[in-house]
Amino acid sequence: MSNNKTACVTGTDRGIGLAITKSLLREGYTVYAGGIMEHNAEMDLLAEQFPNQLQAFVLDVGSDESVMNAASFIKSKTSKLDILINNAAILGDTEKTVKDELNFEEIQHVYNVTALGAIRVSNALIEPIMNGGKLIVNISSEAGSIGNNRREAWFGYCMAKAALNMGSTIIHNQIRKEGGRILILHPGWVKTYMSGTWNDAGTYTAEQAAANILKRMEEYKDTLREMLFILKQTPEKNCLGKTKDGGEDRMSDKTNVLLVGDHTDAPWHPLEPAKQELTRILGEDFLITSTEDYNSFTKLDRKQFSLCISYTDCWNRDLSPEQTSGIIQFVAGGGGLLVIHNGISVQRSYELIQMIGAKFTGHPPYQTLDYYGSVENHPLLEGVEDFSMEEEPYMFDFDPFTKKTVFLEYEFDGNRYPAAWEQAYGLGKVIYLQPGHHAPSFKPEAYRRLVLNSARWLSASTK
Ligand SMILES: NC(=O)c1ccc[n+]([C@@H]2O[C@H](COP(=O)([O-])OP(=O)(O)OC[C@H]3O[C@@H](n4cnc5c(N)ncnc54)[C@H](OP(=O)(O)O)[C@@H]3O)[C@@H](O)[C@H]2O)c1
Structure with a gap:
C-alpha cells in the first residue's frame, strides 16, 4: 500500500x-x-x-x-x-x-x-x-x-x-x-x-x-x-x-455568467450600458455572455453557467412556457439568479413572481434616494456603506409563501421600503437588487460592491 x-x-x-x-x-x-x-x-x-x-x-x-x-x-x-x-x-x-x-x-x-x-x-x-x-x-x-x-x-x-x-x-x-x-x-x-x-x-x-x-x-x-x-x-x-x-x-477559470436583457425591444432599460458597467464590476472574476434571446432560458445549463443575471425589459411581453420552465428549473436545480432593477420584468407568470419573491407594482418618479443596510453582518453587505443615488423608487408586493431576507432598504417619503433581498428557491438562490435604472446607477462604489458581493455569493453558494 x-x-x-x-x-x-x-x-x-x-x-x-x-x-x-x-x-x-x-x-x-x-x-x-x-x-x-x-x-x-x-x-x-x-x-x-x-x-x-x-x-x-x-x-x-x-x-x-x-x-x-x-x-x-x-x-x-x-x-x-x-x-x-x-x-x-x-x-x-x-x-x-x-x-x-x-x-x-x-x-x-x-x-x-x-x-x-x-x-x-x-x-x-x-x-x-x-x-x-x-x-x-x-x-x-x-x-x-x-x-x-x-x-x-x-x-x-x-x-x-x-x-x-x-x-x-x-x-x-x-x-x-x-x-x-x-x-x-x-x-x-x-x-x-x-x-x-x-x-x-x-x-x-x-x-x-x-x-x-x-x-x-x-x-x-x-x-x-x-x-x-x-x-x-x-x-x-x-x-x-x-x-x-x-x-x-489563473488556477481556476472565471465563472461563466449569462446576462439576459434587451437591445432591440428595450422601452426603458437597454442592456448595453448596464452590460458595460457589469463587465467593469464583475470582469475580473466572471466571464459575461450577454443575450437578448429569451430562449437561452430554455436550455440554461448549470454546467455552463452557475449564475444568470436578469436585466430584462420585457414589461409588455410574456415568456413562453418553455422559457418560464427553463429558468425555474435552472434555479430550482441549484443555479443562482441575480435580478437587477428592471430585470424583475421577467416575472410574467405567478411561478416567476414566486421565484423572485415579490411583484413589482410601480414607482414614483426618479429622484434622490438614501439606501441603508437593514441586516447586521449580512455577507452581502460586507464592505457596503449606506449610500445615496438618483434612482426610481420601485415598489413591490411580497409573495407571502417564500422566506426571504431583505438586507437593503431605501427611504422614501419618510418610510423605508425594501431595496434588495435574497431567498432560496429549491436548491438555488435568488437576489433582487432594486438600483440599476441606467449606467449612472452603477457608479456609487457601495452599489458596485453590492453587485460584486451578490454575484460572488450566488455563484459560491449555488455551484
Ligand atoms: N475554512 C475556511 O473557509 C478557510 C478559508 C481560508 C483559509 N483556511 C485555512 O485552512 C487551514 C485549515 O483551516 P480549517 O478550515 O480546516 O479550520 P480548523 O478546522 O479550525 O483547522 C485548523 C486546525 O489547526 C489546529 N490548530 C490550532 N492551533 C494549533 C496549534 N497551535 N498547533 C497545531 N495545530 C493547531 C486546529 O486544532 P483544534 O481544532 O484542535 O483547535 C485544527 O485542527 C487554515 O490554515 C486556515 O487558515 C480556511
Whole structure:
C-alpha cells in the first residue's frame, strides 16, 4: 500500500488538515500528522486503518519546544520528507475594529500560531525537506491579500496570513536555488469549525478542499520555478496565483455568467450600458455572455453557467412556457439568479413572481434616494456603506409563501421600503437588487460592491 513517499501535515485534529491526512494515507503516503489534541478518536481510527503509514504526534505550532520535539521525532523516523503541508491556524477575533478596545495579546497569539507556526515548522524540518521532495505547501487565505482586503476587523488573522505569505517568500528565495519551492494555497471557503462554530455556508467540504489542494500540489510541484502568490479570489475559487516571472496562473477559470436583457425591444432599460458597467464590476472574476434571446432560458445549463443575471425589459411581453420552465428549473436545480432593477420584468407568470419573491407594482418618479443596510453582518453587505443615488423608487408586493431576507432598504417619503433581498428557491438562490435604472446607477462604489458581493455569493453558494 505504501508508495514510499512521506508527508508532514500540521493542524490535523480536524477540518482540512485531517482531510488532507486521510487523502494522503489513501494515496499510500507515510504521513506525519501533527495535531494539538492529546487524544483524537479520528486519529486512533486512522492508525488502525493505516498502521504502517500514520505517525501521529502532538504538535503545538505556536511553541518552539513542541515543534523541536516533533522535529526530533520525525527525524528519528525518516531522513527525508517529500512534502510539508503547513495547515495549522487559528482565526481569533473577527469583530473588533480600530474603534474598539483591541486585545493585542490575542492578536499576537493568532500571529504566533497562524504566521510563525509555519515558519517554525519549516525551520525545524528544513533538512528532511531538502533531502526529500523540497516542497512546502503553506495553506494561506485570501484574507492575507493586502490589495483585496475589504475587512474592517480580523486584525490577527488577516495580518498573520499576510505575514505568512511574506515568510513563505523569504523561505522560497533561499531554497529555490537548490530546487526547493513553496506553494501558497487558499483553500476556498470551507465548511469547518474554524470560526469556533460549524460553518455550513462554506463552498466546499473539507474533503473537497483537501482534494483541490492535493490536485494543485500535483499540478505544480514539478513545474513550479517560482512561488505562486495569492492574488485575489472569490469564495468559490480555489486559488488564483501569479508566477514571479510574470506569467499569470489563473488556477481556476472565471465563472461563466449569462446576462439576459434587451437591445432591440428595450422601452426603458437597454442592456448595453448596464452590460458595460457589469463587465467593469464583475470582469475580473466572471466571464459575461450577454443575450437578448429569451430562449437561452430554455436550455440554461448549470454546467455552463452557475449564475444568470436578469436585466430584462420585457414589461409588455410574456415568456413562453418553455422559457418560464427553463429558468425555474435552472434555479430550482441549484443555479443562482441575480435580478437587477428592471430585470424583475421577467416575472410574467405567478411561478416567476414566486421565484423572485415579490411583484413589482410601480414607482414614483426618479429622484434622490438614501439606501441603508437593514441586516447586521449580512455577507452581502460586507464592505457596503449606506449610500445615496438618483434612482426610481420601485415598489413591490411580497409573495407571502417564500422566506426571504431583505438586507437593503431605501427611504422614501419618510418610510423605508425594501431595496434588495435574497431567498432560496429549491436548491438555488435568488437576489433582487432594486438600483440599476441606467449606467449612472452603477457608479456609487457601495452599489458596485453590492453587485460584486451578490454575484460572488450566488455563484459560491449555488455551484
Ligand atoms: N475554512 C475556511 O473557509 C478557510 C478559508 C481560508 C483559509 N483556511 C485555512 O485552512 C487551514 C485549515 O483551516 P480549517 O478550515 O480546516 O479550520 P480548523 O478546522 O479550525 O483547522 C485548523 C486546525 O489547526 C489546529 N490548530 C490550532 N492551533 C494549533 C496549534 N497551535 N498547533 C497545531 N495545530 C493547531 C486546529 O486544532 P483544534 O481544532 O484542535 O483547535 C485544527 O485542527 C487554515 O490554515 C486556515 O487558515 C480556511
